[in-house]
Amino acid sequence: MTITLSQQDYWDLVYSMDETDALSNQHEQQPESQKTDSQSADHDTTWRSHNPLRKGYYREIQIRDGLDLAIADECFHTDLIITSCDRDHPLELNYTLVGVESSNLNSTHAGQHAFYGSGMAPGEALNVVANQRSLCISIHIEPALFCQWAAGSPEQLPDQIRHWVKPSDQIYYIQVSKTTTAMQTALQQILQCPFQGLTQRLYLESKVWELMALQLAHTLEPEGANPKAKPLKPEDVERIHYAKEVLVARLDQPPSLIELARLVGINDCKLKVGFRQVFGTTVFSYLHDCRMTRSRQLLDAGELTVAEAAxxxxxxxxxxxxxAFRKKFGVNPRTYRQEMLNSCRVG
Structure with a gap:
């Protein structure tokens, strides 16, 4: 049986009950000479499983204001769907070392990572498969701190990465890539960090910025440094067109990338690359544009309220x-609907 939880319900159920134990255990395990005050202990917290839903741990380290590191090594005993609403989002690097991270918008396999810019993260449904271990490392960086590190201010960011930092009314940038050998080395050094306290935080911060530098180098590679994508076979093009039809038919509850790939008989990696080749955009961007176009058509008809169209x-x-509607069409949806209704009355 699959359990569906909101993001908040998920945290309340799985982690909140363990927080006090995690903090107290942290003190108990340290030698007297290494114990710090409660404020310092709050920088590094581990939630270990004390419930029948999962086994494993989730560790969160606040390296400095605006810079957090999280390590999750978990295995759940039941299938889960964890839903989230649209929300403001910092920059994020999310590395999958073991297992699969999959939602209705995106997926990464072991050996891949997802990079998210700042901006608006659309609501999604994360799929968690029972009895499958997942090991992930994620890094969250507030836009102001990133801009300070990279250039001093958003206006001074290089043109090639300016789209990484967007305001909260714009959909964030996302890129899924192979995790390079250099990145894998830095990730293993994070997992095996031998230090404690301030030394630990300095060491981990150096690894975080090393990973960001590697991501930056990957993005700023000269064009043509990577081999051209292989031409698609006719049958793959046909499957990709079918994938587009599925998305259009299921705008209200779109399938995950992996589910969509299975539905059309192609692997998800080829679907992501091929979709961009065929349609010149990502699966997610195409889905978003279709949603906005369809919402305008519904408002044009005048039969639905703005909430119902959304x-x-x-x-x-x-x-x-x-x-999103105002960003796409330059007008508030409520104003747009009222103008449509007024024009119908005049006609």
Whole structure:
């Protein structure tokens, strides 16, 4: 049986009950000479399983204000769907070392990582498969800190990465890539960090910025440094067109990338690369554009309210729908609908 939880319910159920134990155990395990005050202990917290839902741990380290590192090594005993609404999002590097991270918008396999810019993260549904171990390392960086590190201010960012930092009314940038050997080395050094206290935080911060530098180098590679994508076979092109039809038919509840690939008979990696080759955009960007176009058509018809139109195309949060609609069409959806109704009355 699959359990569906909101992001908040998930945290409350799995982690909140363990927080006190995690903090107290942290003190108990340290020698007297290495114990720090409670404020310092709060920088590094581990939640270990004390419930029948999962086994494993989730560790969160606040390296400095605006810079957090998390390590999750978990295995759940039941299938889960964890839903989230549209939300503001910092920059994030998310490395999958073991298992698969999959949602209705994106997926990464072991040996891959996802890079997210800052901006608006659309609501999604994360799929967790029972009895499969997952080991992930994620890094969250607030935009102001990143800009300070990279250039001093957002206006001074190089043109090639300016799209990494977007305001909260714009959908964030996302890129899924292979985790290079140099990145793998830095990740293993994070997992095996031998230090404690301030030394630990300095060491981990150096590894975080090393990973960001490697991501930056990957992005700034000269064009043509990577081999050209292989031409698609006719049958693969046909499957990719079918994938587009599935997305259009299921705007309110789109399948995950892995599910979509299975539905059309192609692997998810080839679907991601091939979709961009065929349509000149990512699966996610195409889905977002279709949702916005369909929502405008529904408002044109005048039969649905703004909230109903938002829900019909899969937006759980009406305010975030309004932001996306205004960004796409230059007008608030409520104003747009009223103008349509007025024009119908005049006609």
């Amino acid at each position: 829900k019909a195309v899969g937006f759980a949060n009406r305010s975030h729908f309004a932001i």
